Amino acid sequence: MAAKPRVLVTRRWPKAAELALAERFDVTFNENDTPMSAEAITAAMREYDAVAPTVSDRITAEMLAAPSARILANYGVGFSHIATDAAKTAGVVVTNTPGVLTDCTADLAFSLMLAAARRLGEGERELRSGGWSGWRPTHMIGTKVSGATLGIVGFGRIGQAMARRAHHGFGMRVIFQDPYPVDPALAASLGAERRETVDDVVAEADFISLHCPGGDENKHLIDARRIGLMKPGAILVNTARGEVVDEAALAAALSDGRVAAAGLDVYEREPVVHPDLLKLENVVLAPHLGSATSETRVAMGMCAVENLTAFFAGREPPNRVA
Numbered sequence: 001m002a003a004k005p006r007v008l009v010t011r012r013w014p015k016a017a018e019l020a021l022a023e024r025f026d027v028t029f030n031e032n033d034t035p036m037s038a039e040a041i042t043a044a045m046r047e048y049d050a051v052a053p054t055v056s057d058r059i060t061a062e063m064l065a066a067p068s069a070r071i072l073a074n075y076g077v078g079f080s081h082i083a084t085d086a087a088k089t090a091g092v093v094v095t096n097t098p099g100v101l102t103d104c105t106a107d108l109a110f111s112l113m114l115a116a117a118r119r120l121g122e123g124e125r126e127l128r129s130g131g132w133s134g135w136r137p138t139h140m141i142g143t144k145v146s147g148a149t150l151g152i153v154g155f156g157r158i159g160q161a162m163a164r165r166a167h168h169g170f171g172m173r174v175i176f177q178d179p180y181p182v183d184p185a186l187a188a189s190l191g192a193e194r195r196e197t198v199d200d201v202v203a204e205a206d207f208i209s210l211h212c213p214g215g216d217e218n219k220h221l222i223d224a225r226r227i228g229l230m231k232p233g234a235i236l237v238n239t240a241r242g243e244v245v246d247e248a249a250l251a252a253a254l255s256d257g258r259v260a261a262a263g264l265d266v267y268e269r270e271p272v273v274h275p276d277l278l279k280l281e282n283v284v285l286a287p288h289l290g291s292a293t294s295e296t297r298v299a300m301g302m303c304a305v306e307n308l309t310a311f312f313a314g315r316e317p318p319n320r321v322a
């Protein structure tokens with residue numbers, strides 16, 4: 001019987017997914033579950049048949065020089081942490097785990113939008129610190145979400161799921177921008193109207209939620225200029241990738257009240273959060289929890305297992321991105 005392909009997994013997965021992987025492959029898990037060094041990942045790329053990284057690993061062109069690994073089965077949908085051009089040049093296939101995290105990521109984006117609008121983080125901090133003096137008509141007044149206009153930047157699966165919640169659940173008006181064509185009937189079923197540019201969305205929306213990919217093409221898509229276009233009192237939500245927002249510019253705008261509030265799940269230099277953001281009351285900060293439900297995290301692992309299984313069986317992996 002042929003030896004099973006050797007797979008290195010950079011972080012621990014939920015038990016059920018690890019068991020499924022271990023049934024089909026000769027697997028090495030990163031037992032202590034801390035980020036692997038660049039040297040350790042480079043060595044793994046030269047020793048194993050496959051590496052299964054995730055968003056906390058930066059897979060650089062240098063790591064992809066002379067690899068033995070023929071596939072990077074990423075655990076996660078976003079892959080801006082992988083040098084995909086270098087992977088292509090090196091003949092390394094890259095796969096991701098789309099679809100299975102759509103609803104949970106949209107749920108988290110919606111939670112952040114509500115929490116930022118209704119000042120939940122601030123309220124909880126006040127209460128826990130013993131600072132709540134009781135109900136009063138002027139206490140901790142927030143922004144109404146129901147019926148407001150939501151601007152979605154990036155109208156892929158997660159952006160559409162956000163629109164569905166906003167329109168059908170909260171009676172919101174939805175506008176969106178996406179560089180790719182979107183079926184007008186689908187957009188209409190979500191009550192969503194297309195806008196030509198990101199500027200148009202940013203300038204018209206009461207709430208802006210980011211659902212575009214990260215990477216160089218969208219680095220600082222939301223910069224000081226676009227923040228300046230936002231309506232007074234607007235609220236920004238980012239569950240996409242940290243690099244999409246210029247954190248220093250956002251912190252400055254939150255600090256002087258030009259942006260009313262923000263809800264963030266992703267950061268430019270994870271796990272480091274810009275110190276100015278940490279000081280502000282009007283930003284809700286989550287530690288990259290978009291896909292963090294047991295159902296979704298198991299499903300992401302199973303998806304990576306399917307990609308590896310197809311690849312090593314000589315089939316096209318279902319979720320190939322490079």
Ligand code: DGY
Binds near residue numbers: 055076078290291
């Ligand atoms: C994703 O799947 O891209 C999540 O952000 C975790 O990487």
